[in-house]
Amino acid sequence: MNDHHAVFQATPLTRRKQCSEVIAMVVFLLMTSLIVLPLLLIVGYLVYQAWPILSLDFLLTSPKHGMRAGGIWSPLLGTVYLVVLSLVIATPIGVLAAVFLNEYARDNWFTRIVNLAVINLAGVPSIVHALFGLGAFVLFAGLGKSILAASLTLAIMTLPVIIASTNEALAAVPMAFREACWNVGATRWQTIRHIVLPNSMSGILTGVILQVSRAAGETAPIMFTGAVFFKAIREGHLFAYGLFDQCMALSMHLFTISTQVPDVPKALPYGIAVVLLSTVLAVNALAIIVRVYLRSRKKW
Amino acid sequence: MVTSAPPIVEVAELHVRYGRCAALKGITLDVRRNEILGIIGPAQSGKTTLLKTINRTIDDVPGAVVTGTVKVEGKDVRQVEDVFALRRKIGMVAPLPVGLPLSIFDNVAFAPRMAGVRNRRELAERVERCLRQAALWDEVKDRLDSLGTKLSGGQQQRLTIARALSHDPEILCLDEFSIAIDPVTTMRIEDVLKELRTRITIILVTNLIQQARRLAGRTAFLLNGELVELGRTEVIFSDNPANRKTYEYVNGIFG
């Protein structure tokens, strides 16, 4: 009993345990870093390969000489059109759908089916969305292969992004606020309009931004509904496309250049990939910044 | 104290169930014009549910089933066409203070605005009057633009009362308003209530038995969803109320 110091010293068993602790930590750390590493590698590799071609001119001139020269202006503009239009269509529907799920629907079988539908909508393969867009908008609705048909397809495909993110934001608004509003005779919509929605802005905004990133990157849904390999447009004109025109798109252009067109300059497809990737990543970074910023000035 | 005018709120044979669990089992009581009716009783005795049926916010509780009648000013609340007008007739103060995430001014102006008051001067006057009535004006008059949610708990509770008064209610329901605030603030709000009593009817649900004794003209004792006794406060708190259980609860023998 004199040997007080020994009491809390590690026994061989504990030492072995500590050892296994460290091993576990290292194993899981390794697994995680093997996920993170590719991101850095890929971005680095693409930028390295694309470096010679990147310039403002590259962005602002349209493809020339059978797409083997020139820049990416017309596909870039096409992507902007598709994204903006699909955003305009998907945002109100998505936000209101989330409002329905959170503010009007009760927890019953019907709500569960709606939730299930949202989840399934998110899980439908993009190529099936393409088939749907072709069948419903291009052929049935008679829109033809057009920016409008492609945007509608994109909008439906990205709807779940907005619904999920808005839903989360609405659920974070305390129930007590709603009750307080109802208690003073505010209607459901007044409560939503003046209290719930303004305080869910960060989530809604995040959803909208993520929708943009998703819509900008998709290829399959627009392939057969409105995007084409090549289309000549008026240079330097912002409204070069009409609603019922077909258009080029950045994602589609990358596909075309890298698989369909022989003898392109080596840096060209890398340039397109870098522009597409950096657009999407920048938009995502914006979403994160918005989220952090608005969370920091939460009002309660 | 006791007037012969018709009661402003009449509750008859009121049953409320949440799913299988019965919250109110046949309550019958009346609230007279311009009195303070105290409602006491241990937790889970159905006090909050009773208030929710009066302004029909019970509609928003999933699974609640209501039978029996509740009349406000002689009209059955479930036959009221405009439930929002009914709710504006009743000011409701919840147990925990709720400052809406708006400025102090907008907090109080919220209800009138939702009811369609747009005139700035009218709104400003009303906000000032309600804040004064709730004994909050002097503390916040210089910072009406700051957020209501950033006030202290006691201030937020008075803000809640100001908001409840902002739509000129005829009945003010307070649900355990002192649960989250300190005794000094509680006393200040009690003073406010004493002053208001001359003009509006107050239903005071309280977990502090002595609060009912200090303020209420009549007191009702609820237990497990049943009305044990309703009578003049002096009788309820005397040594021989009609029901033995009342005596035991009031004197802290159970509950």
Add this chain to the structure above:
Amino acid sequence: MLIRRRWEALTEVAIELLIRLCGISAILFVFGIFFFVFREGSGFLFHGFKFLEFFGSTEWYPTSQSHVRYGVLALIAGTASVTALAMLIAVPFGIGAAIFISEFCGSRLKETLKITIEMLAAIPSVVWGFIGLTLMNPLIMKLFGAPIGLNVLNGGLILALMSLPIIVSVGEDALKAVPDSYREAALALGVTRWQLVYRVLLPAAKNGLLAAVLLGVGRAVGETMAVLMATGHAVKIPASLLDSVRTLTATIAAELGEAPVHSEHYQVLFIIGILLFMITFVVNLTAYLFVRGIRGK
């Protein structure tokens, strides 16, 4: 005042109607997708479609003059092989990363990792395909001496990276849902963290982790552009990792442009679409039921 009230009541009703309509829109869209894809494919499905040939034959000769065959067995094998390889890689890594993020790292590192994984999820599939084409293709040829680098291995690796984010984030949610009291109780008994993960967390979060894996599978099965560009175009049942394959999704993407509208070939492609829709529907439904199982507890 009265007119205004009436007007406002009317707006309220109109808005509520609009909200309810948007609420059911998700259901409408899911049915719409099924309906329109079915509608385009139905003509052939009911006239001349050979069920046995479709599922039982590896012969896919949609444009042949004399020997037209619509057997998707090879395509199914292509999808299955690529998906299986992807899951073989992504499931251990994804769940390992989820465990690391949820159990082993501090809050700052956690935020950083989550953001990185969000970024990984954001990379467009066509960019992944491009990487498979330009980076992995020569790399695989060099490392394995394969005649072509566009094969199961390439596609599987890419799909693994693409489905990792969803496995990690859903898996992390599942682990987060395990009550802290479990952890505290286990640690109080003196178990190591290794044992804690293996004996306590994994069993407790089983349903959520299964859902994570299923969602990863759904993602991999439905992915189009990346596999179109990275797996080569050989319609055959692969014998090794270095064989080229063609998946269901890639077939639609590659051939729909050339198939004349309403031709048999075109309709068969829509039937493949229905097949894909049903596969992902079942996968997602199962995942949803698993997740609901967690919440129910």
